[in-house]
Amino acid sequence: MTTLLRPPGPKGKPLVGSLLDFFHDMLGFLSKVAHEYGDIVYFGLGPRKAFLLNHPDFIKDVLVTHHRNFLKSRALERSKLVLGNGLLSSEGDLHLRQRRLIQPVFHHMRITTYGEVMVNYASRIGEQWEEETTVDMHEEMMRLTLAIVGKTLFDADVESEANEIGKALTEVITQFPRLLFPLSELLDNIPLPKNIRFNKARQRLDTTIYRMIEERRDGGKDRGDLLSMLLLAQDEEGDRIGMTDLQVRDEAMTLFLAGHETTANALTWTWYLLSQYPGVEKRLHEELDTVLGGRLPTLEDLELLSYTRMVLTEAMRLYPPAWVVVRRARNDYEVGGYVVPAGADILMSQYIIHRDPRYYPDPVRFYPERWIPEQQASRPPFAYFPFGGGPRRCIGESFAWMEGILVIATLAAKWKMSLVPGHRVELQPSITLRPKYGMRMTLERR
Numbered sequence: 001m002t003t004l005l006r007p008p009g010p011k012g013k014p015l016v017g018s019l020l021d022f023f024h025d026m027l028g029f030l031s032k033v034a035h036e037y038g039d040i041v042y043f044g045l046g047p048r049k050a051f052l053l054n055h056p057d058f059i060k061d062v063l064v065t066h067h068r069n070f071l072k073s074r075a076l077e078r079s080k081l082v083l084g085n086g087l088l089s090s091e092g093d094l095h096l097r098q099r100r101l102i103q104p105v106f107h108h109m110r111i112t113t114y115g116e117v118m119v120n121y122a123s124r125i126g127e128q129w130e131e132e133t134t135v136d137m138h139e140e141m142m143r144l145t146l147a148i149v150g151k152t153l154f155d156a157d158v159e160s161e162a163n164e165i166g167k168a169l170t171e172v173i174t175q176f177p178r179l180l181f182p183l184s185e186l187l188d189n190i191p192l193p194k195n196i197r198f199n200k201a202r203q204r205l206d207t208t209i210y211r212m213i214e215e216r217r218d219g220g221k222d223r224g225d226l227l228s229m230l231l232l233a234q235d236e237e238g239d240r241i242g243m244t245d246l247q248v249r250d251e252a253m254t255l256f257l258a259g260h261e262t263t264a265n266a267l268t269w270t271w272y273l274l275s276q277y278p279g280v281e282k283r284l285h286e287e288l289d290t291v292l293g294g295r296l297p298t299l300e301d302l303e304l305l306s307y308t309r310m311v312l313t314e315a316m317r318l319y320p321p322a323w324v325v326v327r328r329a330r331n332d333y334e335v336g337g338y339v340v341p342a343g344a345d346i347l348m349s350q351y352i353i354h355r356d357p358r359y360y361p362d363p364v365r366f367y368p369e370r371w372i373p374e375q376q377a378s379r380p381p382f383a384y385f386p387f388g389g390g391p392r393r394c395i396g397e398s399f400a401w402m403e404g405i406l407v408i409a410t411l412a413a414k415w416k417m418s419l420v421p422g423h424r425v426e427l428q429p430s431i432t433l434r435p436k437y438g439m440r441m442t443l444e445r446r
């Protein structure tokens, strides 16, 4: 083998490398080094070695072709505190078996029954809105997607205050990002009020989930929700048995957490972009008026709402809810003439690739027409990967598309949202890409 050099990259400081620059402004740092150093960039993050891949083919190689050579990131290890060994964090044989069990639950035909829930909940939120009032659209969308996932997953109304699962979930969810901060594990065992509240909420949530599992097992009834389906699933290709209660709990919690904030962000950024591009908004409204003619959307409309789909696609290009995917190399890995040593982290950022002018001319422009099929076909597949790729590709992808399109159609058919003048719109790359100061928007009935 020829000698392989380390890829170019910022020098950083002794010992810490680029750690401080990286955490100070992750998106700014990654954009800058991608621009300066090209398709493969190396930088140190404290004791860790990091490689940023900026070419769609390299990304496909890691996520698809050579996926066996990689583990998921260290941050996900921490998330096991809440998610246990659910799909997002499990590895190897366990992941394979669970994926096989859960995939059918997400099969298109099964999730179609949830379309109605999505439209009903969106329409309910629209009915609560009042003309000329200002709302934080991000909060509204979080509330909506949480309610949708609560209903479809547990057949529970998490919106109602009296609901114990709603309260416990809110506590766990708001504290969840904190778990992923570097070195946050050092704080776990200190009886901080936050830790005490968090542990109590987690226990309450567990008790509730186990009770629901027991009720469903006892009754032997399929309530049509995802939890029932998880309980009924059996591994036909493997041991022909189902999941333990603990495994069902972990999967349910994972789907709950993975299944709402991402979609909420996609929707929030869509409303923001529409408010900034009146031409796009007008075309969207025209499509909705023509296809729906004032009635609520149904699943059958999905195929007809092609511009609505392009709007959501383009919004997730500019503001991908999952803005980076991280993998850890199990063995030395060769890419583009360089070696990534075993143990190093590989970063692949949707945010960076989706704004690369090689694939998207005038990249910062919100232009849904980029997604007409001919244009789309001219780009390499991994120039757009909001849902990742390979065996760890998002299992909720079709659920998310359906939810996104139906919610946009339901709400934009009746309402127009304008950004409150002077509202600061900034990106916060937490686990998902959020608007740092929320999204204050004024509502106007159409």
Ligand code: HEM
Binding pocket: 072, 087, 088, 089, 099, 254, 255, 258, 259, 260, 262, 263, 266, 320, 321, 322, 325, 326, 385, 386, 387, 388, 389, 391, 392, 393, 394, 395, 396, 397, 399, 400
């Ligand atoms: C716009 C919405 C969504 C986006 C952008 C998104 C994005 C992603 C991405 C990028 C991954 C792969 C992460 C990696 O490879 O490291 C992923 C995995 C996953 N997502 Fe989603 N997601 C969305 C909605 C959902 C929904 C609605 C659900 C469930 C109801 C869900 C459940 C999951 C699960 C369980 C995984 C782990 C899959 C595995 O490793 O086998 N996601 N998602």
